[in-house]
Amino acid sequence: MDSQQTIIIPVPPLFNFQECLWFLNRNYDDCLHVVTETAVFKAIATPFGDVLFRVGEQGTFVKIDLLQGDSGPECRDYLTRYVRDWFDMDRDLAPFYGYLKRDSRLAYMAEDFAGLRLMGISDMFEALCWSIIGQQINLTFAYKMKRRMVEQYGRHIEWNNQVFHIFPEPEILANAEVEVLRGMQFSQKKAEYVIGAARAFTEGTLSRSLIEALPDFDSRQKALVAHKGIGIWTANYVLMKTFRAPEGIPHGDVGLLNALVGHGIIGARSEKEKIEAFFHDYAGWETYVTFYLWRSLAVKPLA
DNA sequence: ATCCAGGGGTCAC
């Protein structure tokens, strides 16, 4: 009985749960999961209904505990795949670490961030909305806006006197009003973009399966950028987080550029050819090195 | 007040 509510997954080499957990927490207030010292709680919508689960570590296993919702075998399989994807557990990082260690500027990352995985956002609609919200504003503020939107439009699960939020469905946000989002400090355009994205999903002109069906990175990027409010940065962010496309470099990203300057890889933000050369050296791992550079921007608080 | 923040759209060339 109890065993049916627990799933264990052997951890792959070069995997460090605590590093991943720390990234999920950082110093931001993400409303879509709750991180403790040893675990992360998350509620999601599944084909089997809303589910609340906890991901922790047990020896050399990642352990998923089902706390609320369907615990049948199909749902457990779904959650297993979900967590494997979320933590990018099926990737062999050895080649990437090979590149890092040959790069004197970034070699320290292979030690300091050892086992950190590129944390994904498997729900493309969520990834898209989040990247629209995050355009050109600081992350602290972006997380606040996301929280207001999720609390207003999303479902939630209550468990142990705590609330766990689920990202809103496109059908709900498609009928949201710009004025309401403006009240949550969305700019006019940002409100229009999010609602527009939700309508594209409900109308079927945009979906994960549509993008997935396209043959290559360029056509996927192109299909995304065709929508209002989605530029290269936003499209590539989605391709990185949802589809895990290695080429999904968030070109022009302020954090990325700051990290490149900070590591002496470029002298100024405008040095486009040096940036290109840098990513050429990490071919196949462009988004991973971007993720690690983002990670380098966040300083771990002293114990 | 000033500059910055995990950009996008428009419009000329």
Add this chain to the structure above:
DNA sequence: GTGACCCATGGA
């Protein structure tokens, strides 16, 4: 395709 310019909304 590229670059200049404008836009929005807080944070520090």
